[in-house]
Amino acid sequence: MNILILGSGGREHAFGWKIKLSPLCDKIYFAPGNAGTLAIGENLAVNPNDFQAVKDVVIAKGIKMVVVGPEEPLVRGVVDFLESDPELKGLMVVGPSKQGAMLEGSKDFAKQFMMRHDIPTARYLAVSAKTCSDGKAFMKGLKAPYVLKADGLAAGKGVLIIDDYDEACAELDRMLGGKFGAAGNTVVIEEFLSGIELSVFVLTDGNDYFILPEAKDYKRIGEGDSGLNTGGMGAVSPVPFADAAFMEKIENRIIRPTVNGIQEEEISYRGFIFFGLIKVGNDPYVIEYNVRMGDPETEAVLPRLKNDIVELFIDLHKGKLKSHRTETDSRKAVTVVLVSGGYPGDYEKGIEISDLAKVDGSHVFHAGTAIKSDKVVTAGGRVIAITSMAPSIDEARVLSLKNASKIHYQGKYFRKDIGFDLM
Ligand code: AMP
Ligand code: GLY
Numbered sequence: 322m323n324i325l326i327l328g329s330g331g332r333e334h335a336f337g338w339k340i341k342l343s344p345l346c347d348k349i350y351f352a353p354g355n356a357g358t359l360a361i362g363e364n365l366a367v368n369p370n371d372f373q374a375v376k377d378v379v380i381a382k383g384i385k386m387v388v389v390g391p392e393e394p395l396v397r398g399v400v401d402f403l404e405s406d407p408e409l410k411g412l413m414v415v416g417p418s419k420q421g422a423m424l425e426g427s428k429d430f431a432k433q434f435m436m437r438h439d440i441p442t443a444r445y446l447a448v449s450a451k452t453c454s455d456g457k458a459f460m461k462g463l464k465a466p467y468v469l470k471a472d473g474l475a476a477g478k479g480v481l482i483i484d485d486y487d488e489a490c491a492e493l494d495r496m497l498g499g500k501f502g503a504a505g506n507t508v509v510i511e512e513f514l515s516g517i518e519l520s521v522f523v524l525t526d527g528n529d530y531f532i533l534p535e536a537k538d539y540k541r542i543g544e545g546d547s548g549l550n551t552g553g554m555g556a557v558s559p560v561p562f563a564d565a566a567f568m569e570k571i572e573n574r575i576i577r578p579t580v581n582g583i584q585e586e587e588i589s590y591r592g593f594i595f596f597g598l599i600k601v602g603n604d605p606y607v608i609e610y611n612v613r614m615g616d617p618e619t620e621a622v623l624p625r626l627k628n629d630i631v632e633l634f635i636d637l638h639k640g641k642l643k644s645h646r647t648e649t650d651s652r653k654a655v656t657v658v659l660v661s662g663g664y665p666g667d668y669e670k671g672i673e674i675s676d677l678a679k680v681d682g683s684h685v686f687h688a689g690t691a692i693k694s695d696k697v698v699t700a701g702g703r704v705i706a707i708t709s710m711a712p713s714i715d716e717a718r719v720l721s722l723k724n725a726s727k728i729h730y731q732g733k734y735f736r737k738d739i740g741f742d743l744m
Contacts, residue, residue, distance in 0.1 A: 323383050324631070325350045326358075327369035327399070328390025331658070331688035331706040332616035336388055336630075337361050338686070339623045343631035350382055356697045357687025369394045372402040379409060386634060389416035389592070392613050396426035396474060400592075413638045417612050418589040421527075424610040428509045429472045431610050438582035440575055442607040444512040447472070450497045456510050457490050468511040469493055473504030478550075482513065516601040517742070518608065519560045520618050521571055524633060527583040527590040529642040530576060531633060534558045534625045534649050535568070536618040537743065542665060544738045551665045552703055555739030556621040556656040557714055559649075562600065562743075571598065571605045579610075591637050620686045620706040621656040625649050652710040655717035657725050657739050658688070662732020664702035672699045672730050679727040683720055684708040699730055714740040 326333050334357045340346050341361050349362035367374045398419035403409055423430040429447040448456035460467050467489035471479030479501050483489040496505040522533040536558040542548040583590050595611035627648035636642055661668035674697045689701015709720035718740050725735050
């Protein structure tokens, strides 16, 4: 079967690598892909948000399955577009419908969904410009710090955590005044939860679910979790504190009620749910839903998953997810992300990357890379994700660091302490 992956990051390269391991996969295409995906398939110059162009390549290349990597095409409705087209009958698309994608596309929708289904999450109030004063009154009743979230997609920048009440009020005014464009027309104000975060992933058809290995990601640019937020500087899987008892709480209180809620509300959903969770005391709470896999979590999770992922995707569409049991590699995976100098602020692109072939004993997943004059060059903030597997987190981390130091490009930066809080 020919399979198309939408997206161009480390997550999509990792999906491609995993899909390629399946005997069910013939040829793999990426739209648009990166320099790394070229080595395992064909890159197509197609924007995943241009649905007609996606349809055209599905037909032209005889594609039978489309895996959607990032959230934006999902929130814009790519799945509904492809599934409702009579010319694409029988195409299997991995990703939720537009309505299902609102679990990520609207934080207010996600909060209301959690309220309806009794899913533990932070107390909140959603406000608009008209009800701004209610928001300020609600904040008065909360303890600092204050959490303000733009309702819509804001490229991971829409969440602000502010210590001072007056500053939080001023920021609320700015958000409702258009700081994040239309994404901030509604702002969700939340109680701050204090604890340690983890990410749990399921594949679901809104009826059954298949739990993937969990992970923890490291969002801050600096060591010891300091400095600005990024898309993710590294990840670890498994998460030692997510023991069987805690995972059972997550399944009973969060995963099952979420999947049941999708079913009760008749939301069409065949894709991943990424539960961004926080452990408060001994209890799990939902910080956010994403309707796709995480990046860089995917780069740590998929190398540990032993199941044939194409078989899973086919059975997702046949309503047979139940017949699969999660099989995992017991080794620990540590992913270290190499970024461009200056990231998450401004950075240069087009810088030559050398010595990639010197990496030994680790997976190399490309993120922001491209080919220019036959050379691999940087093309984004997050450039390469290196994943190593070993009996302990520390051994896996050390191997990833050893290989990270072998790759060269001007301005290269990576965190050396991924997993520091788990050892
Ligand atoms: P989100 O985009 O909703 O995942 O938020 C980004 C980050 O902000 C999360 O990964 C948390 O670290 C933090 N965060 C969001 N909501 C809360 C909350 N209610 N309490 C504490 N931290 C939060
Ligand atoms: N690493 C977090 C995310 O993919 O949203």
